[in-house]
Amino acid sequence: MIDTLDDLDVEGTTIGVRVDVNSPIDDGSLADDARLRAHVDTLSELLERGGRVAVLAHQGRPGGDEFVSLESHADRLAELLDRPVDYVDATFTEAAREAVRSLENGECLVLENTRFYSEEYMEFDPERAARTHLVEGLAPVLDAYVNDAFAAAHRSQPSLVGFPTVLPGYAGRVMEAELDVLGSIEETPEPRVYVIGGAKVSDSIDVAWSVLEKGLADHVLTAGVVGNVFLIADGVDLGDASSDFIYDQGYWDEIDRATDLLDAYGDRIALPRDVAVERDGSRKEIGVNALPPQETEAAMDVGDSTLTYYQRILSDAGTVILNGPAGVFEDDLFERGTRELYEAATAVPTSIVGGGDTAAALRRLGVEGFTHVSTGGGAALRMLTAESLPAVTALETDTENGGTDD
Ligand SMILES: Nc1ncnc2c1ncn2[C@@H]1O[C@H](COP(=O)(O)OP(=O)(O)O)[C@@H](O)[C@H]1O
Numbered sequence: 001m002i003d004t005l006d007d008l009d010v011e012g013t014t015i016g017v018r019v020d021v022n023s024p025i026d027d028g029s030l031a032d033d034a035r036l037r038a039h040v041d042t043l044s045e046l047l048e049r050g051g052r053v054a055v056l057a058h059q060g061r062p063g064g065d066e067f068v069s070l071e072s073h074a075d076r077l078a079e080l081l082d083r084p085v086d087y088v089d090a091t092f093t094e095a096a097r098e099a100v101r102s103l104e105n106g107e108c109l110v111l112e113n114t115r116f117y118s119e120e121y122m123e124f125d126p127e128r129a130a131r132t133h134l135v136e137g138l139a140p141v142l143d144a145y146v147n148d149a150f151a152a153a154h155r156s157q158p159s160l161v162g163f164p165t166v167l168p169g170y171a172g173r174v175m176e177a178e179l180d181v182l183g184s185i186e187e188t189p190e191p192r193v194y195v196i197g198g199a200k201v202s203d204s205i206d207v208a209w210s211v212l213e214k215g216l217a218d219h220v221l222t223a224g225v226v227g228n229v230f231l232i233a234d235g236v237d238l239g240d241a242s243s244d245f246i247y248d249q250g251y252w253d254e255i256d257r258a259t260d261l262l263d264a265y266g267d268r269i270a271l272p273r274d275v276a277v278e279r280d281g282s283r284k285e286i287g288v289n290a291l292p293p294q295e296t297e298a299a300m301d302v303g304d305s306t307l308t309y310y311q312r313i314l315s316d317a318g319t320v321i322l323n324g325p326a327g328v329f330e331d332d333l334f335e336r337g338t339r340e341l342y343e344a345a346t347a348v349p350t351s352i353v354g355g356g357d358t359a360a361a362l363r364r365l366g367v368e369g370f371t372h373v374s375t376g377g378g379a380a381l382r383m384l385t386a387e388s389l390p391a392v393t394a395l396e397t398d399t400e401n402g403g404t405d406d
């Protein structure tokens with residue numbers, strides 16, 4: 001059993017609230033506020049009930065373009081909550097503790113990007129996570145911990161699993177709703193189709209293995225960078241530009257894993273039949289048999305033959321679970337694959353979609369009509385493989401529950 005906000009005596013309590021506001025960034029600032037909006041109910045409720053709220057969150061990954069401060073997130077949150085939200089450029093130092101101590105009832109602040117500290121980008125068991133600088137530094141000024149970061153619940157990182165080891169832990173409203181909807185994948189109608197796109201290749205291959213091995217997926221459709229890796233694994237020459245991109249992203253070793261997966265479950269894995277590249281400023285679609293493209297051309301989207309093929313599979317599906325865009329949807333030339341694939345998915349009786357960039361794509365492309373739009377991508381997929389999420393397990397076994405999973 002996980003405690004929720006209904007079990008928390010909020011007034012006058014200083015609460016560390018872990019949210020997931022990991023969002024697209026443009027020029028160093030927030031470019032899409034969908035994930036912030038998702039947490040407004042939890043934060044408003046805590047503030048209206050007289051809580052003193054310190055928001056904890058990560059943004060981006062070390063070394064990446066989106067690895068930025070949470071200052072613009074705090075500014076946007078103030079607008080969404082319609083109340084002042086201080087930004088503190090520290091997470092667990094004395095400056096951070098002092099700011100948290102000075103909160104009054106109904107006041108909120110945002111601490112700095114947790115991943116600015118190296119331990120937060122490592123995976124620990126909960127007891128070890130509780131002994132990190134972040135948790136040891138901040139926990140003494142907190143009375144309770146609320147985890148609303150469903151989208152990061154598949155990570156066993158200190159801010160997600162360490163705090164509930166030393167503080168009473170509660171699920172926020174987003175976490176609660178996601179667990180309700182996604183906790184019963186085995187009960188969704190069959191055939192079940194998983195559409196795996198986007199750029200997080202290792203996570204996607206993990207999920208594909210799991211759902212194929214457990215018999216949860218009747219089909220896995222690949223697209224995006226994931227689809228490109230599978231094409232190379234299948235012996236297709238995608239050309240230098242796409243190969244270099246995959247190499248630079250650190251996903252070259254995933255090609256062998258994709259090959260193993262194709263050997264084991266190839267009959268249930270669908271690969272793109274064509275890809276779209278940019279040629280002379282226009283979109284050009286090339287069938288896989290006619291690849292490679294010219295040297296500088298990268299596979300940026302799936303083409304019409306792939307879409308027709310995937311739409312046919314989706315037309316027979318009872319449930320579709322979708323994560324990641326089919327192409328570089330941010331570019332007008334390459335938004336078509338994502339738009340058409342998502343639209344086809346909304347016609348399936350049960351349609352579940354998730355992911356940070358996926359949510360941004362839905363908003364940009366104006367696609368609506370999914371049964372459930374999850375705030376999580378990797379977390380939703382992990383949950384839909386019927387596996388436990390470390391951050392959820394940590395809440396189930398928090399200090400107040402006496403360390404037992406009751
Ligand atoms: N063929 C492709 N080449 C390069 N990037 C791609 C391609 N297809 C999709 N992407 C990129 O993948 C990113 C989103 O992937 P990901 O982070 O896995 O999604 P989510 O956050 O929804 O889980 C987008 O920025 C998109 O531009």
Ligand SMILES: O=C(OP(=O)(O)O)[C@H](O)COP(=O)(O)O
Binds near residue numbers: 155379
């Ligand atoms: O955006 C996230 O995951 P998602 O892209 O799978 O939805 C979460 O914030 C987790 O981020 P991470 O995948 O860098 O650990």
